[in-house]
Structure formats: structure tokens, C-alpha cells
Amino acid sequence: MKRRWMLASSALIFALGACSQEQVATEADFSQDWNELATEAEGTTVNLYMWGGSDSINSYFDEWVTPRLEEQYDISLNRVPVNDTQEILTQLLDEKTAGKESGSIDIMWINGENFRNAKDNDLLNQPFADKLPNVAELVDQQAPQIAEDFGIPVDNLQAPWGTAQFVMTYNSEDVINVPTSFDKLAQWVQDNPGQFTYPALPDFTGGAFVRHALEEIVGTEQFTSDEPLERDEFDTIMEPVWEYLNAIEPYLWRAGDTYPESLARLDQLYTNGEVAYTMAYDPIKAAAEVQNGRFPDSTRTFIFDGGTLSNTHYLAIPFNAENPLGAAVVINELLSVEAQAAKLDPANWGDLPVLDFSKLSDEQQQVFTAIDLGEASLSIEELESKRIAEIPSIYVEWIEEGWLENVAQN
The missing domain is CATH 3.40.190.10 (Periplasmic binding protein-like II)
Known part of the structure; x- marks a missing residue:
């Protein structure tokens, strides 16, 4: 992820401190029955803001993710590319300072410094990650590399999406x-x-x-x-x-x-x-x-x-997302076995999954082991054995x- 962002002035810091987390566009109930939540999100559009500098990542979304969301959930995904994640945070800062309660960003791809700054300045929606079925069932939420993002507790404010x-x-x-x-x-x-x-x-x-x-x-x-x-x-x-x-x-x-x-x-x-x-x-x-x-x-x-x-990279929902329920459905689907396997395939992207393989059935594990990672790649086992x-x-x-x-x- 990209990457570096600093607050412009102490006055802006003060202004942010005076803002309230109550500026959420929709009071989303992420704990409601999941089928009811998904039904409520049908027919909506979800705006995903993310770094757009990779042709393969963009193609993965445009050619694999977007059609799947439309077919399975009747959700339209609008991928909005940015040059640097700091652009997303700057926009959210401006909206928060101006008291804009309904923003244009439903999901953002962040981690590291950007997450720390977003968390410190209340730019994130209420905790949601542990309410997603695929997080609860397929992810080891207690793993240190998932529970903390560059040393900062995640507190379910963002959902793990991939491993780098x-x-x-x-x-x-x-x-x-x-x-x-x-x-x-x-x-x-x-x-x-x-x-x-x-x-x-x-x-x-x-x-x-x-x-x-x-x-x-x-x-x-x-x-x-x-x-x-x-x-x-x-x-x-x-x-x-x-x-x-x-x-x-x-x-x-x-x-x-x-x-x-x-x-x-x-x-x-x-x-x-x-x-x-x-x-x-x-x-x-x-x-x-x-x-x-x-x-x-x-x-x-x-x-x-x-x-x-x-490290782990994550997907988060901003404090004033206009469609937080649709965002939750999209993020949950991006954590499905099928989406994570498609993301791993070098023909699509080549991003390591964030799922806990011990939680997967033999059939689900075979979906991953059947992928040809190419001669240029090391085995996932070797990579896992030497992570710092x-x-x-x-x-x-x-x-x-x-x-x-x-x-x-x-």
C-alpha cells in the first residue's frame, strides 16, 4: 500500500479532535442477521477507493470481482483509482472538518501508517470485521500479524484482506x-x-x-x-x-x-x-x-x-460511508475462498491469501494448492516459515x- 501521510497543522489536529464519530451517514447494524443485511444491500452501488497503479490488480477487480458481485449480490462496484492512499485520507479529513455526514467513499484499501492516522483521527466506521461470516469462519483473528497492523491494534475497524x-x-x-x-x-x-x-x-x-x-x-x-x-x-x-x-x-x-x-x-x-x-x-x-x-x-x-x-493489508469502511452495509457485503465476498484463490493466481494478481488454512476443508485447500504460482515464485510454505x-x-x-x-x- 502507499503509504505516507502527515497532518498538515496543529490547527487541523485540533479541528479533528473536536469532530465526533457520530457523523456516520448510515447507522449501520453490522450485527444483524447476515442474510437480512445482504438483502438490504441488494441493488446498491459500493464505491471502492484504492491505489490504482497496478494493471493486474485493476483487472482482477474489473474482470473477476465486479461481475461476481453483480451476479451473486446485485451490487454494483465502482472502483475509484487513486495515486496514493494519502489522497483518500485527505478527502476524508476535508469531509470530517466540513461536517459532511454522507461521503463518497464506502471502502478504502489501507494499512500501516495510513491506518494509524485514520484510527487516531476517527476516520473509520464502527467495528465490523468480526461480524463478517468469512472473517469469523476462515480467518485467525488472534494471529499477531492480523490483530495488529504495524504495531497498532486493529480493533475490528478494518478487515484483513491479504498477506504481503x-x-x-x-x-x-x-x-x-x-x-x-x-x-x-x-x-x-x-x-x-x-x-x-x-x-x-x-x-x-x-x-x-x-x-x-x-x-x-x-x-x-x-x-x-x-x-x-x-x-x-x-x-x-x-x-x-x-x-x-x-x-x-x-x-x-x-x-x-x-x-x-x-x-x-x-x-x-x-x-x-x-x-x-x-x-x-x-x-x-x-x-x-x-x-x-x-x-x-x-x-x-x-x-x-x-x-x-x-504484513497484512486491510479493507476499511470510512466514518461517513453512504453505503456501509453494501461495503460489508463486498468485503465479506473478497474474503471468500473463491475470491482469495482468484487473487492468489498470478494470472489475476498474485496476492497471498489471508485465510487460515487450518480452518479450510481439504476441498477448499485444494483450490489453492492447484494454482500454478510459476517458476519465479517461492513456495507458500517457504515464505510462511521465514516471516518477520x-x-x-x-x-x-x-x-x-x-x-x-x-x-x-x-
């Missing part, structure tokens, strides 16, 4: 022995100057690369303690990470004088053969890119020996600011 995990992507014709640690990556970069880089922060994937370096070089125990770090403590902890990144900088693409401004730009460099690696917080993405012809057939992925960062939880979202912002000051400006 960081992987490195490479061209197997150019890279014979993949570097399975940051020390080995530094050596490979020095031996192969110009063949590696990462997106400039605050790009989300570039930030994940830096947070991954933090996990391996320093460790993240200090970040997950009950007592939050002071900024000066954080700056001291991060010094070895900045030293590492500055040490490899002269050997990066264009000698580190510039960085790709986004993951999309890094992917293009990889596609053009200008670099031997790209990366993703989406472990099946490479297989999807091979299938659609954007990445070479020799593309493969790997994870570091110590594991890689993983993300640090609290407040530190994500500090890392972005620290990188700009200590790496980009050096």
Missing part, C-alpha cells in the same frame, strides 16, 4: 549465486558495480528494503518494547544502517548519484536490463510480470536466510525522514 512479504527479484542469467544476507549483498554490489539499486524513500518498497536492513544489521527488539523510543534514541540505533547504505552507495546504479523515484521505475530498469535486481513487497508479483511479458522468463525470487518482513513482523508505524516515518537526511543528502 518482501522478496528480492533477480535475473538468473545475470546472477548465479544470490546474496542471502545484507553482508553478502554488499559484497555482490561491490563486485558488480551499477547492477543494483533500490527505490528512493518514501517509496514504500524502498522503505521496506531499509527496514529489512535494520532488522538484520541492528535488530528490532528495541522498537517493539512497551516504552516507545525517543527520537534521539532512534537516531543512535539507526547509525549502523545509514553507514551500511552509504558504504554501498558508490557501487549502485549511476554510482548512487540518484535513486529510482518509485518501484515502478526500478521495475523498468530491471526490464530494460540496466540492473540485475528489483524487489517487491509482493512475493508472487514476479510470476505475474513474467506471465504478462514484462519481466524476462529467467526471473526468479529469493529471500534472505534470516527471513523477510511481512513489521515495526510500529511511527518508526516507518522516522526511517523515511532519516534516510533523506543521512543517505540521500550525503
Whole structure:
């Protein structure tokens, strides 16, 4: 998800604090009988605001999800693409400040910093996730990676939708022995100057690369303690990470004088053969890119020996959604076995499911195991065995600011 958003001023913070969560367009009763709720939502339109920068994700909605919703629930889905999730929150902030009780956003795709800011400023509807049948029956709601979003308790204010995990992507014709640690990556970069880089922060994937370096070089125990770090403590902890990144900088693409401004730009460099690696917080993405012809057939992925960062992404209903019941029906369907399996298929998207496989029948599990993830993908079992939880979202912002000051400006 994308990604970074900060309040504009203390005056705006005060204004938000004065607003009331009572500004809900429809007093939705998510606890009513589910069949009655679904019947009430029939014939309505649901506006889904989400990042629109992926052709495969957009196609999954337009060609698979939307027809299914119309056929099974008589619900029309209006997918509204945005360049960055911060645009959604800015719109909700404006509506809340203006006292607009009936908004245009029914569902939004968020996680991490965006969820923290939305929760802190009462931009979310009442708790609903545990009322969805597919959440109750198919999801382990107590799993730490689901119950907390970058260290922030979810409190049923958003429903888990998919699992992400960081992987490195490479061209197997150019890279014979993949570097399975940051020390080995530094050596490979020095031996192969110009063949590696990462997106400039605050790009989300570039930030994940830096947070991954933090996990391996320093460790993240200090970040997950009950007592939050002071900024000066954080700056001291991060010094070895900045030293590492500055040490490899002269050997990066264009000698580190510039960085790709986004993951999309890094992917293009990889596609053009200008670099031997790209990366993703989406472990099946490479297989999807091979299938659609954007990445070479020799593309493969790997994870570091110590594991890689993983998080959950969610769907939420805003405080002033005009059609919250229709939104609940849509989100519940997106958590069905059929929708989650279609989402996993690289031919559609390649996003990992969020369902607890121990809750699925043998027949339901076979729906997933029958999907060909392609040679570019690691097995789900290997990915699951090496997942590392993300640090609290407040530190994500500090890392972005620290990188700009200590790496980009050096």
C-alpha cells in the first residue's frame, strides 16, 4: 500500500479532535442477521477507493470481482483509482472538518501508517470485521500479524484482506549465486558495480528494503518494547544502517548519484536490463510480470536466510460511508475462498491469501494448492516459515525522514 501521510497543522489536529464519530451517514447494524443485511444491500452501488497503479490488480477487480458481485449480490462496484492512499485520507479529513455526514467513499484499501492516522483521527466506521461470516469462519483473528497492523491494534475497524512479504527479484542469467544476507549483498554490489539499486524513500518498497536492513544489521527488539523510543534514541540505533547504505552507495546504479523515484521505475530498469535486481513487497508479483511479458522468463525470487518482513493489508469502511452495509457485503465476498484463490493466481494478481488454512476443508485447500504460482515464485510454505513482523508505524516515518537526511543528502 502507499503509504505516507502527515497532518498538515496543529490547527487541523485540533479541528479533528473536536469532530465526533457520530457523523456516520448510515447507522449501520453490522450485527444483524447476515442474510437480512445482504438483502438490504441488494441493488446498491459500493464505491471502492484504492491505489490504482497496478494493471493486474485493476483487472482482477474489473474482470473477476465486479461481475461476481453483480451476479451473486446485485451490487454494483465502482472502483475509484487513486495515486496514493494519502489522497483518500485527505478527502476524508476535508469531509470530517466540513461536517459532511454522507461521503463518497464506502471502502478504502489501507494499512500501516495510513491506518494509524485514520484510527487516531476517527476516520473509520464502527467495528465490523468480526461480524463478517468469512472473517469469523476462515480467518485467525488472534494471529499477531492480523490483530495488529504495524504495531497498532486493529480493533475490528478494518478487515484483513491479504498477506504481503518482501522478496528480492533477480535475473538468473545475470546472477548465479544470490546474496542471502545484507553482508553478502554488499559484497555482490561491490563486485558488480551499477547492477543494483533500490527505490528512493518514501517509496514504500524502498522503505521496506531499509527496514529489512535494520532488522538484520541492528535488530528490532528495541522498537517493539512497551516504552516507545525517543527520537534521539532512534537516531543512535539507526547509525549502523545509514553507514551500511552509504558504504554501498558508490557501487549502485549511476554510482548512487540518484535513486529510482518509485518501484515502478526500478521495475523498468530491471526490464530494460540496466540492473540485475528489483524487489517487491509482493512475493508472487514476479510470476505475474513474467506471465504478462514484462519481466524476462529467467526471473526468479529469493529471500534472505534470516527471513523477510511481512504484513497484512486491510479493507476499511470510512466514518461517513453512504453505503456501509453494501461495503460489508463486498468485503465479506473478497474474503471468500473463491475470491482469495482468484487473487492468489498470478494470472489475476498474485496476492497471498489471508485465510487460515487450518480452518479450510481439504476441498477448499485444494483450490489453492492447484494454482500454478510459476517458476519465479517461492513456495507458500517457504515464505510462511521465514516471516518477520513489521515495526510500529511511527518508526516507518522516522526511517523515511532519516534516510533523506543521512543517505540521500550525503
